[in-house]
Amino acid sequence: MNLDAIAAIATEYPERQSAILPALRLAQEEHGGWLPPEAIREVADALDLAPAQVEAVASFYDMLHLAPVGKHMVEVCTNLSCALVGAQQVLQAFEEQLGVAPGETSEDGRFTLRAIECAGGCGRAVVVVVDERYREPVRPEDVPGIVEELKRGD
Amino acid sequence: MAIRELTLAHAGERDLSKLAEYQAIGGYKALAKARKMKPEAVVEQLLASNLRGRGGAGFPMGRKASFLAKGTGKPTYLCVNADESEPGTFKDREIMLLNPHRLIEGCLVTAHAIESQNVFIYLRGEYLDVFEVMRRALEDARKAGLMGDVTIVLHRGAGAYICGEESALLESLEGKRGQPRPRPPFPAVSGLYGSPTLINNVQTIATVPVIVEKGGEWYAKIGPEPSPGTVVFSLSGNVERPGNYELLLGSGLRELIYDLGGGIPDGRELKAIIPGGSSTTVMTPDQLDTDLDFNSVAEAGSQLGAAAVIVIDDRACMVQLALRSTQFYMHESCGKCTPCREGTRWMVQLLQKLEDGRAEQSELDLLLSVCDRVLGKCLCALGDFAAGPVVEYVRNFRDEFQRHIDEGGCPFGGESSLEGTFAPVDQHTHAPVAEVPA
Ligand SMILES: Cc1cc2nc3c(=O)[nH]c(=O)nc-3n(C[C@H](O)[C@H](O)[C@H](O)COP(=O)(O)O)c2cc1C
Ligand code: SF4
Ligand code: FES
Numbered sequence: 001m002n003l004d005a006i007a008a009i010a011t012e013y014p015e016r017q018s019a020i021l022p023a024l025r026l027a028q029e030e031h032g033g034w035l036p037p038e039a040i041r042e043v044a045d046a047l048d049l050a051p052a053q054v055e056a057v058a059s060f061y062d063m064l065h066l067a068p069v070g071k072h073m074v075e076v077c078t079n080l081s082c083a084l085v086g087a088q089q090v091l092q093a094f095e096e097q098l099g100v101a102p103g104e105t106s107e108d109g110r111f112t113l114r115a116i117e118c119a120g121g122c123g124r125a126v127v128v129v130v131d132e133r134y135r136e137p138v139r140p141e142d143v144p145g146i147v148e149e150l151k152r153g154d
Numbered sequence: 155m156a157i158r159e160l161t162l163a164h165a166g167e168r169d170l171s172k173l174a175e176y177q178a179i180g181g182y183k184a185l186a187k188a189r190k191m192k193p194e195a196v197v198e199q200l201l202a203s204n205l206r207g208r209g210g211a212g213f214p215m216g217r218k219a220s221f222l223a224k225g226t227g228k229p230t231y232l233c234v235n236a237d238e239s240e241p242g243t244f245k246d247r248e249i250m251l252l253n254p255h256r257l258i259e260g261c262l263v264t265a266h267a268i269e270s271q272n273v274f275i276y277l278r279g280e281y282l283d284v285f286e287v288m289r290r291a292l293e294d295a296r297k298a299g300l301m302g303d304v305t306i307v308l309h310r311g312a313g314a315y316i317c318g319e320e321s322a323l324l325e326s327l328e329g330k331r332g333q334p335r336p337r338p339p340f341p342a343v344s345g346l347y348g349s350p351t352l353i354n355n356v357q358t359i360a361t362v363p364v365i366v367e368k369g370g371e372w373y374a375k376i377g378p379e380p381s382p383g384t385v386v387f388s389l390s391g392n393v394e395r396p397g398n399y400e401l402l403l404g405s406g407l408r409e410l411i412y413d414l415g416g417g418i419p420d421g422r423e424l425k426a427i428i429p430g431g432s433s434t435t436v437m438t439p440d441q442l443d444t445d446l447d448f449n450s451v452a453e454a455g456s457q458l459g460a461a462a463v464i465v466i467d468d469r470a471c472m473v474q475l476a477l478r479s480t481q482f483y484m485h486e487s488c489g490k491c492t493p494c495r496e497g498t499r500w501m502v503q504l505l506q507k508l509e510d511g512r513a514e515q516s517e518l519d520l521l522l523s524v525c526d527r528v529l530g531k532c533l534c535a536l537g538d539f540a541a542g543p544v545v546e547y548v549r550n551f552r553d554e555f556q557r558h559i560d561e562g563g564c565p566f567g568g569e570s571s572l573e574g575t576f577a578p579v580d581q582h583t584h585a586p587v588a589e590v591p592a
Contacts (some may be wrong), residue, residue, distance in 0.1 A: 012307050014229075014347055015273070017329035019356040022313050060331040061310055062313030063279045078576050079241045081390035081464055083478060088574040103575060113576040117315065117482055118241035118432075119280060122462070123392035132282045 002026060008016040016047050020057050023047060024064055033073070034065040046059040062116075070112035072150050074098065075129040076138075078115045081122030086140070090126045091115055093143035110154065158376070159412075160384045161360045166586040175296040183301060184363035188263045189302070191366075196267035202370025206381050209235055209318075209355030210430070210460045211535075212448045215362075216370075217285020219268055219352055221342040228349040230270040233327065234261060236277045236284075236356045237311055237318035239430035241482060242462030245386040246356035249397045250284045252512040253360070254291035258306065262357035263302045263366055268352055270412070272305060276323050279311040283334050286382060315486035320353040322488065332417045333488045334534035353443055357386060369426045377591060378404040381448040385461045392467035392571075394419050397452035403447040407437075410446065411465055413456050422467040426550070433539030435546035458545075471570035473558055477505040483540030494537035497528035501544055508555060511563030558560040 005026060010019040027039040035058055037051075044051040052060060058064045066099035076082075077090045091113075095101060098111045105112040124136035132148065138146070158164070168175045176182070184580045188196050200216030222230060232259070238246040248259055261273045277285060288307070288308055295301060309327055316322045317332040324346050326332035345351025361383065366374045376457065386400045387410060394416030408425065411417065420425050427437045429446070429499050434457040437444065444454040451458040484498035504521040507513040525541035532538065548555055557565040564570065 007532070012305075015328065018309075018327060020329035021326070022310065025310065025312065053241075056329055057329065059310070060314060061279070063311050078478075078578070079482060080428075080475065080479060081242055081396075083575045084464075084466060084470060085571050086389045086571075088572075088576065091576055092574075115576045117486070117578065118239060118243075120238050120244045120247045120278065122242055122244050123388060125390060125396070129280070132280070134283065 002030065003046050006043070010047060017049060017141070020049070020054060021061070024054070024058055032073075034067060040088060049139040068109075071110050071154070072131055073112050073114065073118040073129075074146075074150075075114045075119075076102075077117070077119045077121070077125070077129075079118035079122075082120070082125040082127055086126045087126045090128065090143065091141040092136055092142040094128075094147070097143055097147040107112055111150070122143045155203060157399060158384050158402045160364050161249055161256060161357060162253060162398075162400045167285075170253045170255065171251070171291060172514070173255060173291070173298060176253075180367070181255055182259055184366040185259050185262050185266075185300065188366045193269050196263065196366060198497070200267065200366055203365045203373035203585050204370075204380075204382055205358065205361055205365060205373065206383075206448060207355055207455060208357035208385060208460070209238060210240070210363070212381065212458065215354060215358050218342065218354070219264070221340070221491055222268055222352060223343045223350040226350060229272060230268055231266060231346045231349055231351040232261065232270045232273045233267050233320075233323065233351055233353045234273065234275040234356060234359050235318060235320065235323060236275050236281075237315075237323060238281075238356070238460075239315040239318055240277050240462065241479070242390055242428065242431040242464045243388050243460045243463070244390075245388045246279075246285055247281055249356055249360055249386065250281075250429075251287055254288050255295065255359045255478055256301075256358055256363060257288075260296050260362040261306055262300065262302070262304055263362050264352070264354070266302075266360055267362075270352070272307075274307050274309050274327055274346070276317070276327055277308055277310050278462060279313050285310060299385045311381050314488075315482075316534075316536060322349065322534070325352065328571070331488070333490045336533060348371075348406050351374070364397065375385045376423055377402040378445070378449070385446075385458075387446065388460075388462040389415050389465070391465040392418055392422065392469075393465040402466050404445045404450070404566045406442075407444045407463070408442040410463060410583035411442070411543060413498055418465065418467050422469060424465065425468045425470060426466040426472065426475075428462075428464040428543075430457050431462040431528060432464070432482065433457075433535075433543065434459040435543050436550055438550055454548050467571070469569070469571035471509075471564055471572055472547055472554050473505060473509045473564070474570055474572040476547040477502065477509055478572060478577060480505055480544060480573045485578070487536060487540075491533045491537070493528045494532045494534075494540070497503055497537065498540045499538075500524050501528075501540065509564060511558055511561065513559055515559055518548070518559065 010016040044054045078087045102115045121126045128138040317326045321335035322332040341351040528541040
């Protein structure tokens with residue numbers, strides 16, 4: 001765990017507790033995309049806070065994961081603007097191609113599929129986010145190509 | 155209808171994310187001008203401009219700046235609300251991607267006006283592309299010596315709609331769960347770390363440079379008097395050419411949807427319009443001649459909100475739409491107060507029953523009664539954001555709701571464009587609550 005990096009982040013803020021979110025983000029990156037208990041403890045130690053305090057914060061935010069996730073995260077926006085132009089069909093195409101239901105991780109641990117709320121790309125719906133990168137717009141027929149690309153890259 | 159680009163001026167032709175390009179169109183001149191003025195004189199210009207906040211509530215920015223407590227011995231903070239997450243909105247993202255220096259210049263001018271040395275930009279956690287663009291732009295501005303004695307910290311959120319609410323944003327920035335604070339005290343008196351704090355939306359701050367450059371009086375004269383200036387309208391849904399359009403306030407809803415947006419695709423009929431993001435109440439095609447400014451939309455019974463116009467065609471079942479929208483508010487509820495936490499959940503359960511054709515007549519009344527118990531009874535506006543629209547979906551589309559009861563199921567028979575919509579309900583951990591009997 002990169003204690004120096006966390007210490008450097010903390011200096012940007014008047015109070016070190018403000019560094020919890022950036023520190024958790026860093027910890028999550030270093031722990032394979034999720035926050036195991038030791039990651040929470042490390043952040044708490046680095047910022048001199050109680051682990052319970054750090055966990056309380058971590059459990060509030062959707063982008064922080066307290067359970068393991070797949071190597072790739074595929075997220076489909078299903079809020080109104082995307083739903084009106086076919087988000088359901090895109091999500092379904094990913095379910096079929098990846099063989100997992102939304103909210104689940106494939107057995108080989110390679111893919112987590114999630115439905116997400118409005119991603120801020122409604123003008124280019126349907127928005128799909130793959131490993132934090134936006135793909136917009138995505139049609140159901142684009143899905144096999146995206147999955148193929150991810151599998152090839154591994 | 156005039157496209158009038160102030161915030162996005164030249165962003166179509168040039169790569170304004172490059173400092174030199176931004177300077178080539180006169181960028182950072184307003185900053186130089188402002189720094190030669192007394193801080194109070196800059197606030198005077200903001201007051202004269204009558205610039206109203208672009209984050210949803212439309213509060214005059216100059217007035218908010220003038221409320222800031224003085225002589226407290228504490229630092230004054232500026233927080234930019236870049237948490238954009240209201241369903242239907244995507245303007246701040248585009249402003250920051252295409253014109254990051256406009257926001258930075260706005261931050262520096264505003265910081266000068268309120269005598270602040272510390273600016274925090276609370277950036278929506280999902281906006282990785284924006285983060286990269288803004289980080290580079292900030293670095294360039296720093297190297298060019300534009301920052302003076304001001305530091306701007308780009309703080310990334312981590313996925314929570316409620317952190318766009320200003321007091322929740324402050325809590326989150328302090329490293330806590332993003333739950334709203336009771337007010338008073340207001341942030342202008344006791345905000346970030348208990349210090350006087352000004353919080354404004356990205357677009358509000360990005361509009362400040364042009365006001366300083368051309369003068370508050372000039373700005374006050376463009377567009378309708380009670381809400382002058384331009385707004386970036388986010389157009390989405392069932393429309394031929396969705397996207398962001400920067401227009402004078404007071405532009406016509408019909409022109410936006412039909413002239414700029416190209417109308418409804420596939421020969422379908424317009425059924426409903428949500429004018430300001432999903433927290434604003436639905437409008438119907440007979441209201442197409444409404445002008446898009448704060449007061450006119452309010453007179454039409456809705457809200458301009460964040461100017462995110464969602465177009466809905468006749469394939470959509472309005473019960474499904476109300477359900478999907480309410481599911482969002484249910485799991486973005488932070489859980490702090492009971493009417494919102496339990497009320498949104500109850501609303502979802504009743505709407506689901508209606509959609510499934512399992513609801514009894516009395517449950518439609520119950521739905522409205524639950525909304526009534528949420529409206530105006532919550533700690534922050536999220537409760538109203540959830541309940542207000544549901545009341546109007548029912549009022550404007552009562553027949554459609556009624557048919558779900560009478561026919562024991564969805565009258566669209568699986569053919570609605572929203573059939574099978576899937577909400578990410580169980581992935582959120584904001585508000586662990588027990589089942590509510592519905
Ligand atoms: C639930 C909720 C979410 C909000 N989300 C945002 C947001 O994402 N961006 C924003 O600028 N304002 C948002 N607001 C409004 C802010 O509380 C605040 O009024 C605004 O940032 C003030 O800036 P302005 O005066 O420049 O509009 C939200 C309000 C509520 C109640
Ligand atoms: S209204 Fe909802 S989101 Fe706002 S404080 Fe109460 S529970 Fe939290
Ligand atoms: S509704 Fe999908 S990005 Fe906004």
